[in-house]
Amino acid sequence: MSKLIRMDKTGHTTLAEWTTDDQVSVDAAVTAFREQLDQGYYAIVTHGEGHAEQVRELPLDAGTVILRRPIAGG
Amino acid sequence: MAEGAVLPETAGVYWRPRVDARRLQAVGRLWTATTVVHTVPWLVMSALLLYLEPLSFPLALILIAHAWIIPELYAKRGANVLRPVQRMDDGAERTALGLLGDLVGHEARALHAKTGLVIEGGGLGAWLVGEVGAVLFRPGGRRVHCYCVGVEDPELPSADRVAHLLLALREDEAGFATVANQAFSGAPWRLRRRLPARARPAVRTAVAVARVEP
Numbered sequence: 001m002s003k004l005i006r007m008d009k010t011g012h013t014t015l016a017e018w019t020t021d022d023q024v025s026v027d028a029a030v031t032a033f034r035e036q037l038d039q040g041y042y043a044i045v046t047h048g049e050g051h052a053e054q055v056r057e058l059p060l061d062a063g064t065v066i067l068r069r070p071i072a073g074g
Numbered sequence: 075m076a077e078g079a080v081l082p083e084t085a086g087v088y089w090r091p092r093v094d095a096r097r098l099q100a101v102g103r104l105w106t107a108t109t110v111v112h113t114v115p116w117l118v119m120s121a122l123l124l125y126l127e128p129l130s131f132p133l134a135l136i137l138i139a140h141a142w143i144i145p146e147l148y149a150k151r152g153a154n155v156l157r158p159v160q161r162m163d164d165g166a167e168r169t170a171l172g173l174l175g176d177l178v179g180h181e182a183r184a185l186h187a188k189t190g191l192v193i194e195g196g197g198l199g200a201w202l203v204g205e206v207g208a209v210l211f212r213p214g215g216r217r218v219h220c221y222c223v224g225v226e227d228p229e230l231p232s233a234d235r236v237a238h239l240l241l242a243l244r245e246d247e248a249g250f251a252t253v254a255n256q257a258f259s260g261a262p263w264r265l266r267r268r269l270p271a272r273a274r275p276a277v278r279t280a281v282a283v284a285r286v287e288p
Binding site: 070072 | 079083172178196233239255
């Protein structure tokens with residue numbers, strides 16, 4: 001089961017869970033993913049320690065996709 | 075770090091040259107020169123005063139204090155990037171800590187539990203990542219670059235703040251350093267003495283990692 005999670009004030013919120021053989025769950029995840037990107041979140045897939053990649057389409061084979069806010073110099 | 079990836083936030087600071095090893099070296103030299111300029115003239119003036127008129131020692135002491143305080147203030151500004159911020163409610167902190175724990179290895183997790191900081195190896199050196207900034211320890215462990223950078227959401231739990239920075243760092247290390255505002259560069263000992271006692275072991279660990287990394 002893959003997960004789309006958003007880092008937020010609750011710690012994190014699971015927005016969607018999907019399996020590739022369940023098209024309804026995939027569609028719901030893709031919709032949630034696009035909504036979050038429209039709200040300004042960036043989607044990240046980690047590839048083990050030290051590696052992460054920003055994605056603009058929901059990677060259906062990823063285990064976890066994390067949504068983060070933009071960072072800025074303080 | 076993801077190769078070839080560019081942190082999207084760099085578009086917001088398009089006028090800044092992208093950070094690389096050569097630029098870091100140049101910036102480091104500039105910080106050293108600035109420290110010398112802020113120190114040496116005052117020390118020379120105080121020595122000259124004492125030579126010309128020994129009774130002017132109160133003024134000479136003021137000049138010496140000035141030469142000491144300015145570099146200390148810079149180092150304090152660097153240490154501030156690793157300061158902790160206000161904690162959110164315990165439930166959110168625990169949840170965020172679980173996610174952060176999943177992102178890092180055992181040793182980094184243990185260091186975070188002890189110091190509140192996460193260590194991360196990179197192409198430019200070893201990083202200590204905090205809630206409102208990060209410190210880069212250059213290979214050899216003799217110079218740090220302190221960066222003030224964060225996520226603008228005051229309601230985020232502290233571990234989520236760290237996770238935001240960690241993920242951005244992993245996406246694009248040079249881009250991360252480009253987006254961040256540099257607060258200080260200098261020797262690690264100057265930074266360490268200005269940190270809270272809880273955070274100091276993290277500096278020792280990062281220096282050790284930076285010495286080992288090529």
